[in-house]
Amino acid sequence: MAKKILLIEDDEFLRKVMLRKLKAENYDAVEAIDGKNGLKVAKEEKPDLILLDLVLPEVDGFEVLAELKKDKKLSKIPVIILSNLGEQEEVKKGLKLGAVDYLIKANFTSGEIIKRIESVFK
Amino acid sequence: MFKIRKNIFVKILALIISLSFVLGTSIFLIALREESKNLEDTLVREGELFSQILAQDIEAGYLVNILKSKSLFDITPFKEVRFLWIVQPDGIIYFADDSKIMGKEVKDSAVGSSKLVVRDSIFHETGERVKLLVRPLKIGGENKGWTLFMGISLDSVRAARKRMILASSIYFILALIVFILISFYFARKITNPLSELKKGVEIIGRGNFDYQIKLKTEDEIRDLGNSFNEMTRNLKQYYNALREEELKTSAVFKNFADGLLVFDKKDNLILINPKVKDFFGKKTENLIGKSLKEIFKFEPFKHLAVLYKKNKEIFREELKIRDNLILEATIIPLKIENRHIGNLMILHDITREKLIERTKTEFVSLAAHQLRTPLSAIKWITKMLLDEELGKINKEQKEFLQDSYKSNERMIHLINALLNVAQIEEGKYIYNISHANLQDLVQAAIDFNRKKAKGKKIEIIFEKPKKRLPKIPADIEKIKVAIANIIDNAITYSPKGEKIIISLKRLDNKIQVSVKDNGIGIPKKEQPRIFNKFFRGARAIKKETRGNGLGLYISKNIIEAHKGKIWFKSKEGQGTTFFFTFPIDTPNRETLK
Numbered sequence: 148m149a150k151k152i153l154l155i156e157d158d159e160f161l162r163k164v165m166l167r168k169l170k171a172e173n174y175d176a177v178e179a180i181d182g183k184n185g186l187k188v189a190k191e192e193k194p195d196l197i198l199l200d201l202v203l204p205e206v207d208g209f210e211v212l213a214e215l216k217k218d219k220k221l222s223k224i225p226v227i228i229l230s231n232l233g234e235q236e237e238v239k240k241g242l243k244l245g246a247v248d249y250l251i252k253a254n255f256t257s258g259e260i261i262k263r264i265e266s267v268f269k
Numbered sequence: 270m271f272k273i274r275k276n277i278f279v280k281i282l283a284l285i286i287s288l289s290f291v292l293g294t295s296i297f298l299i300a301l302r303e304e305s306k307n308l309e310d311t312l313v314r315e316g317e318l319f320s321q322i323l324a325q326d327i328e329a330g331y332l333v334n335i336l337k338s339k340s341l342f343d344i345t346p347f348k349e350v351r352f353l354w355i356v357q358p359d360g361i362i363y364f365a366d367d368s369k370i371m372g373k374e375v376k377d378s379a380v381g382s383s384k385l386v387v388r389d390s391i392f393h394e395t396g397e398r399v400k401l402l403v404r405p406l407k408i409g410g411e412n413k414g415w416t417l418f419m420g421i422s423l424d425s426v427r428a429a430r431k432r433m434i435l436a437s438s439i440y441f442i443l444a445l446i447v448f449i450l451i452s453f454y455f456a457r458k459i460t461n462p463l464s465e466l467k468k469g470v471e472i473i474g475r476g477n478f479d480y481q482i483k484l485k486t487e488d489e490i491r492d493l494g495n496s497f498n499e500m501t502r503n504l505k506q507y508y509n510a511l512r513e514e515e516l517k518t519s520a521v522f523k524n525f526a527d528g529l530l531v532f533d534k535k536d537n538l539i540l541i542n543p544k545v546k547d548f549f550g551k552k553t554e555n556l557i558g559k560s561l562k563e564i565f566k567f568e569p570f571k572h573l574a575v576l577y578k579k580n581k582e583i584f585r586e587e588l589k590i591r592d593n594l595i596l597e598a599t600i601i602p603l604k605i606e607n608r609h610i611g612n613l614m615i616l617h618d619i620t621r622e623k624l625i626e627r628t629k630t631e632f633v634s635l636a637a638h639q640l641r642t643p644l645s646a647i648k649w650i651t652k653m654l655l656d657e658e659l660g661k662i663n664k665e666q667k668e669f670l671q672d673s674y675k676s677n678e679r680m681i682h683l684i685n686a687l688l689n690v691a692q693i694e695e696g697k698y699i700y701n702i703s704h705a706n707l708q709d710l711v712q713a714a715i716d717f718n719r720k721k722a723k724g725k726k727i728e729i730i731f732e733k734p735k736k737r738l739p740k741i742p743a744d745i746e747k748i749k750v751a752i753a754n755i756i757d758n759a760i761t762y763s764p765k766g767e768k769i770i771i772s773l774k775r776l777d778n779k780i781q782v783s784v785k786d787n788g789i790g791i792p793k794k795e796q797p798r799i800f801n802k803f804f805r806g807a808r809a810i811k812k813e814t815r816g817n818g819l820g821l822y823i824s825k826n827i828i829e830a831h832k833g834k835i836w837f838k839s840k841e842g843q844g845t846t847f848f849f850t851f852p853i854d855t856p857n858r859e860t861l862k
Contacts, residue, residue: 235699
């Protein structure tokens with residue numbers, strides 16, 4: 148069965164491209180445009196993996212991550228942070244909160260991101 | 270004041286008195302001796318004369334009758350005669366002025382003398398010192414041994430001498446009094462100006478340089494006074510110049526825009542300027558004269574005290590005193606002719622600069638982040654299009670998409686560099702240290718540039734040491750970036766088909782990497798600015814318009830953060846060699862910023 152991936156991303160262009168890529172790679176992709184929505188979708192859809200942006204309106208990515216890790220039903224879901232924030236502090240914070248990987252969007256092609264996702268499922 | 274006068278006065282007086290005493294006594298003694306001799310001589314001459322007359326009278330026999338009724342003294346007008354004898358040749362006194370001794374024998378070498386004898390003798394009857402005069406008498410023919418013995422008293426001489434001594438003594442005492450008075454006068458004449466001089470020196474010593482010494486003498490002391498006045502005038506000039514200088518320094522110190530704290534040799538705070546009070550409040554004033562330990566207790570000064578204790582040589586450090594006050598402290602040892610007299614701490618308010626700097630880096634960071642998002646989307650989609658994930662594309666489309674992808678990559682690269690710079694400047698460039706083999710990192714940096722080199726048909730030769738080098742503590746990703754930047758430059762500024770030689774070797778306790786190219790080189794006048802942020806050489810711009818001028822700046826920061834060094838040798842038109850070293854015993858990660 149195809150793995151379900153939740154993409155939480157506020158930028159429409161990026162969201163569109165990534166969804167397209169995920170579908171092309173045969174993933175069951177679901178999306179959320181902000182943190183609040185992201186948490187809601189996560190609860191409803193129970194994805195196998197979450198791609199999480201950090202700069203999100205109202206509830207930011209760190210808060211979403213913290214919430215996910217607090218929820219017993221969701222805490223096991225691996226989260227890859229996919230953000231353009233890339234300072235060491237943020238990377239450290241993200242990994243400390245429980246993200247399995249931290250990818251800076253501009254430094255990876257969508258293909259490379261897929262490879263990282265695959266490595267999580269291995 | 271009294272002491273000087275007394276000393277000099279007593280000395281002069283003692284000198285004059287002792288001199289006059291010695292001189293007077295000598296003169297007096299000589300005079301006395303001469304006078305006594307004269308008197309004696311006169312007396313003897315008179316005695317001789319008298320004895321001659323008497324002898325003639327005796328020889329003529331005139332006296333026979335007279336002597337019957339009178340003694341010899343009665344007929345002598347010469348009152349100094351003590352005795353008068355006519356002595357027979359056998360020494361028996363034939364006749365004497367004193368009848369008691371007639372017939373007695375005289376035992377004297379002059380008995381029977383044929384010549385006149387004059388000598389000192391003693392009159393045995395009275396024990397008195399007398400002048401003895403013996404004259405031969407022509408009785409019963411010449412040279413028959415009859416003599417006339419006459420004793421002349423020296424009483425008159427002695428009396429005269431006594432009178433002389435008495436008179437001289439009186440004169441001497443009078444003279445002495447006069448001397449003392451004169452001496453006193455002269456001594457005062459000398460000591461008075463000296464006292465004046467002393468008074469003047471004391472007044473001037475108290476700082477009154479307007480005082481002039483006026484001396485009522487015409488001698489060397491007056492010259493001294495004049496010289497002294499001259500000196501005082503000069504002193505006044507020096508003092509005024511000095512004071513002026515001091516006022517100027519003080520004004521500079523007070524009005525200095527930076528906070529200034531002066532510590533003495535023992536690290537006591539001895540001076541602060543008003544700016545320090547502006548920084549830390551009025552209480553600061555109470556800290557003057559306090560030791561470092563006490564200053565330490567004053568909360569706002571804690572940072573400074575810690576900093577101060579760290580080092581004695583010139584150094585700078587940023588200190589965040591509170592949210593709206595950031596100071597840059599510089600400590601400079603104060604030296605006078607190489608003698609360490611204390612330390613000066615300069616506090617420069619950099620709050621505003623820091624704020625501007627922060628705003629700037631925050632802006633860069635934000636802008637960069639905002640730019641990264643669309644660039645990421647372009648990167649992703651372009652790559653997907655190129656990989657024909659969205660359908661077949663023709664050759665022309667592919668070429669344009671490739672160019673788009675490359676341009677987009679360059680933008681991303683630039684933004685990454687800008688973000689790195691912003692992080693370096695904000696101190697947020699965090700190093701994750703692990704142990705790495707530099708050879709692997711160089712190889713990775715070469716591999717990273719392989720494609721670009723291939724495009725220009727540039728051969729990269731890597732000269733590795735035979736033995737593997739020891740690992741060094743390093744942030745692997747950042748060192749790779751640092752080395753890749755330098756190799757990238759070497760490729761960019763080399764002509765097509767050239768060689769780039771990268772060598773790695775161990776030098777004592779460090780590892781040196783060099784990257785040699787035969788490219789355009791760096792002109793001498795541009796060399797000092799080569800590591801500056803955003804700097805690009807004029808020829809470099811001509812050769813390669815793309816380039817952000819951040820590569821070397823970042824590389825230098827990374828290498829120096831690893832306690833390494835970077836430098837280069839370059840000749841315009843001939844190429845450049847960059848060198849950088851890493852110490853093998855790099856301290857632990859705490860020391861890396």
